[in-house]
Amino acid sequence: MPDREGAIDVPFLPYGKQEIADADIKAVVEALCSGWLTTGPRVSEFEKAFAGHCDAKEGVAVNSGTAALHCAMRAIGVGAGQEVIVPAITFAASANAAVYEGATPVFADVESDTLLIDPASVATKITTRTRAIVAVDYAGQPADYDALRELAKDRGIAIIADACHAPGALYKGRKTGTLGDVSCFSFHPVKHLTTCEGGMALTDDVAMAAHMRVFRNHGIASDHRSREAAGAHAYDMAELGYNYRLPDVQCALGLAQLTRLSSWVAARQRIAALYDDALAGMAEATPLKTHKDRTNAHHLYVVKLAEHVDRDRVFARLRAEGIGANVHYAPVHLHSYYQKRGYKRGLAPVAEAVSRQVLTLPMFPAMTEADVNRVVAALHRAAV
Template identity: 55%
Template sequence: MDYKDYIPYGCQSIDEDDIVSVCSVLRSDWLTTGPKVSEFEQAIANYVGARYAVAVSSGTAALHCAMYALGIGPGDEVIMPPITFAATANCVCYMGGRPVFADVEPDTLLINPDDVEKQITPKTKAIIAVDYAGQPCDYDKLQVLAKKYGLALVADGCHALGAKYKGKKVGSLADLTVFSFHPVKHITTGEGGAIVTDNEELAERMRKFRNHGISLDAQQREKIGSWFYEIEELGYNYRITDIQCALGISQLKKLPVFLKRRREIARQYDLAFKDIKEIFPLTVKKNILHAYHLYVVRLNSKLAGMDRKDLFQKLRKKGIGVNVHYIPVHLHPFYRRKFGYGLGLCPVAEDAYEEILSLPIFPGMGDGDVERVVEAVKNSLSFKYKRRYYARANNNS
């Protein structure tokens, strides 16, 4: 598909199979807390290689459930990187805990395990590793740290469904792994999320938490013919509907095709920007299978003669929906005010923020869309590499 006027940085891919799947639920007896929820959970668990999956209403809800399951509370600290969406840190605040930020590696923008260890105190209860852009973190080092200090290891895999670390899928590398099914992610349920784990007790705590802390949900009560339930803990309404799960089941079947296309687009970008010193993609480490939720480049402002804001505005005027992921969390007003955080806390992340730009990448992009993005970037930087790019693309097709 070619986007003539505007190419967004991300977009869902919906086909007739998805529509049929959703319509079948609309004609059924269960619209929520029904059989499609457990079917979707089993499909996700099977895909990533985990024993249990708990589906919820959003990726943020999934993070909150994970913190609840681990018993995070007032006075507890949880270490995470600052280059992430704020929900990664917000979920700790919801529980009364304190987010602690460890800096990132300059080439990948993934959490730096060496800095993680520097941040560990007697109050530390968990580490949240963010698989930024779709690249898994260094789970070998993080697992060693978690075991050494008796910490829970949580993977924020919202960018990384389908990614692998040394042959193992994200979802099988941490005590708990969180996914998001927002429309720009690898598969979508409209809004939605899930947590996967091998720990039955944690899974059960999260199932109750998503449903007000109720001991038995509606489907369970229906099966045993009982009206009786109890509120065992204070929970939330984080339920996901059967309508959403029907879409998710259909989408998951197409995930291999979606991932293949994302990787193809990333290779095209890699080739196009290979010899341009003014702009360069993040490093992909060895033994990694990247999921490419985002394709992030860094701008060398001195060589380019412009800053990131200039390039952002030029590309937006050309109809290229670039974005920035993310403002470092510790620089948001709430975190400055609540915890006293500010500039200088994570210098690598802060420097990177001034340079990063996310280019469009999603399965519905055609080769013409990719070429349009590349040409817009080069023209914005005043480069004349059009013929060279086309020659390389043709030689590699």
């Protein structure tokens, strides 16, 4: 196709990309040689450092963001017969974590210009069975926590922050990590900071943190290191837990990466501003809005395509030009698993309509202004 001439000469631009420096490699090698590959000192070191970075009292390191959400559900006491309100637009794990504990996800609709959970929709979904609301900081922007708290208060409803997209973002000056009763982060390679796979649950509640540490270790309160220190062999499994431990080697990588987190968030914000400028006035694509009382950590840069534009055609054309566009997300309740559980199309009309028009453009700290201009030029060609 003539409009793709030369595309093979330019490198592929993925939608997200981790950055591994020599300091990361050195830290990992040191951990490998330290004698503690897992349950060692680097775990609490990483927990303290990440929690401290986010202004939270306690951090519980686990081996994925999904595990962090599952820990949060257990610590809050979500269980059978209860409901958990989740935005229809999110990664499936936000809802699955409730199912793991036997609860029923109830999908709330989203705001059409931010794709954040819509408190007005949440208000219509609350019942006497509602135990928690999962607030997803979609694309890097915190949800409206004050509005959600107002709905939750006096009803025994907890707020779980799914902040997997948003380390370093602010809501009315407060950091993500302090906004939920438990706040969950992911360290998957496309996220801001990576431990290959990994995650952390943050909370100011010391008892909930202690419970999550037991839960991530099969339901056993002691681990190899604490038994070594005590010269003891006996242990008790007090509840059914999982092996969600994050190894020391990965915590070492997380500690090294954490020193660059703030500069990565700033880089993402700079790239988002370049996109905003380059897209200004383009009728076919509108960037998502960031509310004035928040900052956006820009895990993703998402545009809404005009209704007459065929999103999947644009996606294919960008891919053909070496641009790794993506889609975040199809509504969770439309996955076949949830359809089989009886969830019906139509329960979140805004999410269902908007999800057909959203497109994620490449966003990672090492992107240059030339990369942004290349993406926007390709989008112009693809969307007309």
